[in-house]
Amino acid sequence: MSGMPASDEEATVKPVEYVFRIDVFQPDTLPMARLAEYLAALAKMFGHAEHTHFLGVEKGSAKLRTAVDAVDAPKVEARLNGVRIGDAPKDAMAGKLALEDLLANDNAVATLTEADTERMVVPFIGRNRPKALTFPPFREDTSIDGVLVKIGGKDPSAHATLQDGDVFHVGVTMRRELARELAQLLYGPTIRMFGNGRFERQAGGVWKMSDFRVDRYERLDERGVSDALAAMRVVPGNRLMDADSYRDVAAARDEDDAAG
Structure with a gap:
């Protein structure tokens, strides 16, 4: 009936929204092609593409707003927590790396926060990441x-x-x-x-x-150990039968025989 309060079950189906904020852009200064690159990297990091949706760019610094359907929200949350500590699946970490590269090239930093609580989910250091050491050839x-x-x-x-x-x-x-x-x-x-x-x-x-x-x-001499030993035995004073030498040579011969 209309006017009835929503049940607890209905309240739990609300999507979880995230905001990816890029500090150097405004909605009217973020090129569309660059926006597409950021969204592609974000999609890779989030995963679960069928239940993750782009809602738009908010005013202020460019804030890319994303919603995750309730059915996959716990999985995405776990995935993003893994990204933050560096223990996420490879494709998720690849998405984060792509975002860091984009931000560094744009001389920007960014944050991914939970929209309702403003809780920091993943920070992005972008332009502040350490520069790679360069060495001349x-x-x-x-x-x-x-x-x-x-x-x-x-x-x-x-x-x-x-x-x-x-x-x-x-x-x-x-x-x-x-x-x-x-x-x-x-x-x-x-x-x-x-x-x-x-x-x-x-x-x-x-x-x-x-x-x-x-x-x-x-x-290079490609003879096996046994053939090499036979050639060495005829060399005067080769000391092959000394205790330490014999153990080393025997072990090498056994390895060579096993490989053959």
């Missing part, structure tokens, strides 16, 4: 191992690719005279190339060798 003498899988080129220096398991060393250059020697070892034995590499620091602090200039090479 450097060159260093080093060596690389692997099987030669490509060699050639029309430049004055030849180019090669060396495969070491799942790793491919590219950007390998050398004199043409050296390349002619190495061409005979294409798809052949494991070799070790000695030379000078250029190292660059990648995102996440990982160093990567971007090019390698070869000076010389050598074929």
